[in-house]
Amino acid sequence: MTCSTARAGRWPGARRALLAGLHLLILLAALCLGGTGAQAQTTADPVQTDGRIEVGDAAVRDSEILNRIEKLLAEIEGYGAVTVSVSEGVVRITGEVIDNAAQDRLTQIINRVAGVVAIENETEISGTLEERLAPAMERIAARTRNLLANGPIFLVALAAFAAVAAGGWLLTTRIGIWTRLAPNPFIADVYRAVARILFILTGLVLALDIMNATALIGAVLGAAGVVGLALGFAVRDTVENFIASILLSLRQPFRPNDFVDIQGDQGTVARLTSRATILISPEGNHIRIPNATVFKGRIVNFTRDPRRRFGFDLGVDADADLAAALSTAVAALDAQPFVLDDPEVGAWISEVGDSNVILTFTGWVDQTRVDFAKARGEAIRAAKMALEAAGFGLPEPIYRVRLDSAAEATPSPAKDTAAKQAPREAVSADLPEAADPERTELAAAGAARREREGLDGGENLLDAQQQAE
Structure with a gap:
């Protein structure tokens, strides 16, 4: 059982590999046959023309077709080594041409001659280096002569471009109008950069118009748009x-x-x-x-607004006079010189805790005269001292611990002791200079x-x- 299972696991993989190899061989064979067929079509197979095949007296004689083709090739450079023969309207071409382009052009020329039924182009590419380089050298010489002939107009276009670009540079750097138009120096620099680009584009259009090459403007702008789009995606975060x-x-x-x-x-x-x-x-x-x-x-x-509100919470005994506690703390905050009279000090009962009642106090200070953090800290200290001096306790949370072995024990003495403790007399030391609200922190x-x-x-x-x- 084990051997058959392993063999079954191996065969599907081998079968897939064999099929993949067969597919690859078939693909290579198809490519080879396709390439051979394409080569045969271009070199040996006759090219069928689109003209109507005439018969009888209306058919063009082979001698007329041959005479017409020979006169045409005599007037066109590069076909001196080509031999043409015509039989029943089928033109057979042999000899040598310079390159593939000349070979295709020869077929196109003969295809336009009336009476041609088919074309057998059996010409070969010349292997002589000098013959193949001669047309290229002639083209280079012709373009050199053309450049020299257009040299003066090119210099005039270049001078116009330089004049417009220089004028834009002077206008954007020497004149202070951009500073007056912009709300800040950075936006003024952006205006200058945009103006320089506009002047450069104007000079470029003017130069192309002088050289009668305005057709290149569309191509240049299209290429610039593609490049700009690619750069935009590449540096998207930087642009953003x-x-x-x-x-x-x-x-x-x-x-x-x-x-x-x-x-x-x-x-x-x-x-x-x-x-x-x-x-x-x-x-x-x-x-x-x-x-x-x-x-x-x-x-x-x-x-942004010099007035800023601070707030803090204080907890008092649950059985205390809450209205008196609020009044005592508010009076202490009003007495602080850094607390503003307008807006007024705020105070309210925010929530009832497990062992106390939470009172919330707010006040406003002028950030230009005092340090906000120190003012808030001093306000907390003043309110706490005032409440303790008035006999209000500020209890901490009290927790009752119950042990199963002492379930019938008397209540925890901690609560009774805390309830019987008299409020401690508030003692206030002198405020250190470092905590003075009017001393602002200038480190940042x-x-x-x-x-x-x-x-x-x-x-x-x-x-x-x-x-x-």
Whole structure:
């Protein structure tokens, strides 16, 4: 049983290999026979003409056909070694010609002679190198003479092209109209580049028109379109980022030193290049985000409006006077010099926890005068100290642990102890200078400035003078 199974597994593979080999041999034989047949058709088989075969007195005599063909070949260069014979309208050609093109052309010429029934072209290709090179040398000489004859008009066309291109270069570099038309220097450079390309195309069209070669314009533009399409697919990401940089420089969704959040990346804006937007994170790291991602993504600008709201949560005892707790914390926040009066401080009960009640407080600060993070931290400290000073407890979560072996034990003394503990008197030390809300952190702004002024920071598409979006 084992031997028969193995043999059955081997035979299908051998059979497939044998069939594949037979198919390959048949294909090669077909190709060989096809090539031989094609060769026989071009060299030996008579070519049938499309003319009507006349009979009787209307038929053209063989002598007339021969005389006509010999006179034609005598006037055409390259057929001096060709011999022609005619029998019953069938023309037989022997001798030597220069190349295959001359051989095909000979058949076409004889095919147009009236009275020819069929053509047997038995001519051979001449193997003499000099004979085959002579036509090429004549063509080169003729083109050289043509070039020399058209040299003056070519120089005039070249001078016209150079004049138009030079005029475009002067217009785009020496005249400051582009800066006045564009909203920022980067867009002005884009205008200049487009203008230079238009001037070059105008000069090219003018030069071709002078040389009476305007028919080449369509071919040149078609080739340029194909090349541009291929390059567009090859550098699609680069082109997308460049176009996004143009749109971002026009819209200006952020300015240098703005603190933004782009697709989850937070940092201070250093600069906008033609490919990426560079941020400096609060930790001092450089973040490069492709402009296409920036343009299509979600941008949160925390600096655009100088007023910014902070918020935090504090938990008090569940049995505390919640209205009094809210009033105490709000009064403490109103007393802070960095908290704005308009908009007012907000406070509400957000949720009831397992062992406390969560109170939420909000306030507004001016980011141009204080550091947002430090102001929020100081507001939390002030509200906490005020609540503790007023006797409100800020309990931590309390958990009850029940053991099966002591199911009938008395309640955990931890809860009773916590309930009986008197609120501790709040003690506040002096606020260190590093935590002063009015002391802003300039490290990120300094790093962004160094990025713009550094050796690799020459390109910046953000303009502080341009109106922002």
